[in-house]
Amino acid sequence: MIDEGKPIFLQIAEQIENDIIAGSIAEESQVPSTNEFAAFYRINPATAGKGVNRLVDDGILYKKRGIGMFVAEGARARLVDARRTRFRDEFIRPLIAEAAKLGIDPDQLTEMISTEGVSA
Amino acid sequence: MTSSSPSSTASSAVVSVHGLTKRFGKVTAVDNASFEIQPNTITGLLGRNGAGKTTIMQVLTGQDFATSGDVRVFGEHPTENARVLSRISFIKESQRYPDDFQPKHVFQSAPWFFENWDADFAAQLVEEFRLPVNRRIKKLSRGQLSAVGVIVGLASRAPLTFFDEPYLGLDAVARQLFYDRLLADFAEHPRTVVLSTHLIDEVSQLLEHVLVIDQGTLIIDEPAETLRGSATTVVGTRTAVDAFVAGRDVLHRDGIGGLASVTVGRLDADERREAAQAGLELSPVSLQQLIVRKTNLTEKEFETQS
Numbered sequence: 001m002i003d004e005g006k007p008i009f010l011q012i013a014e015q016i017e018n019d020i021i022a023g024s025i026a027e028e029s030q031v032p033s034t035n036e037f038a039a040f041y042r043i044n045p046a047t048a049g050k051g052v053n054r055l056v057d058d059g060i061l062y063k064k065r066g067i068g069m070f071v072a073e074g075a076r077a078r079l080v081d082a083r084r085t086r087f088r089d090e091f092i093r094p095l096i097a098e099a100a101k102l103g104i105d106p107d108q109l110t111e112m113i114s115t116e117g118v119s120a
Numbered sequence: 121m122t123s124s125s126p127s128s129t130a131s132s133a134v135v136s137v138h139g140l141t142k143r144f145g146k147v148t149a150v151d152n153a154s155f156e157i158q159p160n161t162i163t164g165l166l167g168r169n170g171a172g173k174t175t176i177m178q179v180l181t182g183q184d185f186a187t188s189g190d191v192r193v194f195g196e197h198p199t200e201n202a203r204v205l206s207r208i209s210f211i212k213e214s215q216r217y218p219d220d221f222q223p224k225h226v227f228q229s230a231p232w233f234f235e236n237w238d239a240d241f242a243a244q245l246v247e248e249f250r251l252p253v254n255r256r257i258k259k260l261s262r263g264q265l266s267a268v269g270v271i272v273g274l275a276s277r278a279p280l281t282f283f284d285e286p287y288l289g290l291d292a293v294a295r296q297l298f299y300d301r302l303l304a305d306f307a308e309h310p311r312t313v314v315l316s317t318h319l320i321d322e323v324s325q326l327l328e329h330v331l332v333i334d335q336g337t338l339i340i341d342e343p344a345e346t347l348r349g350s351a352t353t354v355v356g357t358r359t360a361v362d363a364f365v366a367g368r369d370v371l372h373r374d375g376i377g378g379l380a381s382v383t384v385g386r387l388d389a390d391e392r393r394e395a396a397q398a399g400l401e402l403s404p405v406s407l408q409q410l411i412v413r414k415t416n417l418t419e420k421e422f423e424t425q426s
Contacts, residue, residue, distance in 0.1 A: 094396060
């Protein structure tokens with residue numbers, strides 16, 4: 001589950017983001033505690049805390065003193081926005097590079113994408 | 121994204137070592153090592169067998185004298201210092217017990233040495249590790265003997281706990297149990313833990329800080345998160361790989377036919393894109409591989425230069 005090479009705290013933050021985007025953690029609902037994340041992913045609690053704090057800094061999560069950590073209102077929309085900006089770098093560019101390597105021209109690529117869109 | 125390890129001050133460190141050297145006759149076991157261990161962290165003390173890990177822990181726990189250098193634990197010299205030693209739990213592979221002792225005697229006497237001893241937690245661990253507490257220690261298997269040490273180390277909740285290769289003979293299930301209980305109990309009762317092991321991949325996610333010692337010399341002293349991704353293996357055709365790694369520090373080089381696989385340092389996003397465009401494959405290097413590379417470095421340098 002944890003991927004080598006990428007900082008673990010970023011992966012924890014991304015995992016929580018994914019759960020918010022997918023709707024499996026609703027806005028204004030409580031997320032697990034740092035220690036629960038640490039136990040679940042079998043990582044150092046300080047690392048889990050760093051991942052959670054990153055989301056607090058980004059305004060995705062907020063703390064209720066003495067109770068725990070909650071998903072902020074509007075968090076999902078903001079995460080989706082941010083992910084869309086990264087979509088080009090992370091998916092489109094590698095896709096085009098690989099297509100070029102295989103001799104797939106842009107028209108063919110567009111067609112493949114629309115065919116996939118129909119069947120998916 | 122800032123790497124937020126606060127600059128350490130000598131006063132806050134639990135362990136602070138300056139210029140530690142330990143010689144046994146002509147052998148230099150530890151050579152001019154300086155490092156600090158911050159409170160409430162899990163630090164990995166890693167390295168090959170005979171690298172000097174146990175010697176360092178023996179000096180830190182007052183069981184051996186430094187030849188030279190300054191060693192402070194909780195701000196004081198550890199040697200014959202009851203104030204310091206009462207706050208330390210040192211679990212070592214070669215722990216000896218009185219001949220007719222049974223595990224239950226060890227656990228009964230533990231509260232005399234450890235003021236935070238939690239007998240309920242110890243009882244829970246005895247059950248989970250399925251340790252026969254009424255059998256003479258001499259008759260225990262190697263794994264059961266290791267379980268005695270692991271239980272003492274966890275249930276003592278000492279402010280500073282050293283685990284020196286604590287799990288010889290423990291099977292994978294029992295090791296996972298140890299990691300899980302260590303993490304959970306550390307989260308609930310924060311304390312300073314030093315874990316020395318050669319099973320690096322198993323523990324790499326537990327560690328917050330990593331010290332690597334090789335032939336008595338400290339070669340890595342870094343936060344674990346900094347080490348992750350600090351090396352990348354680049355794979356592709358020899359010409360493409362050579363062009364990409366030109367001018368970089370090469371940690372390791374492998375090849376077969378026209379293919380090359382070269383391990384270099386950290387690559388940023390632009391460099392990764394550049395590599396992808398050159399048709400190169402990038403793969404991360406685990407902490408264990410990184411340490412293998414670094415502790416082999418001198419030999420490898422000779423090989424590639426010849």
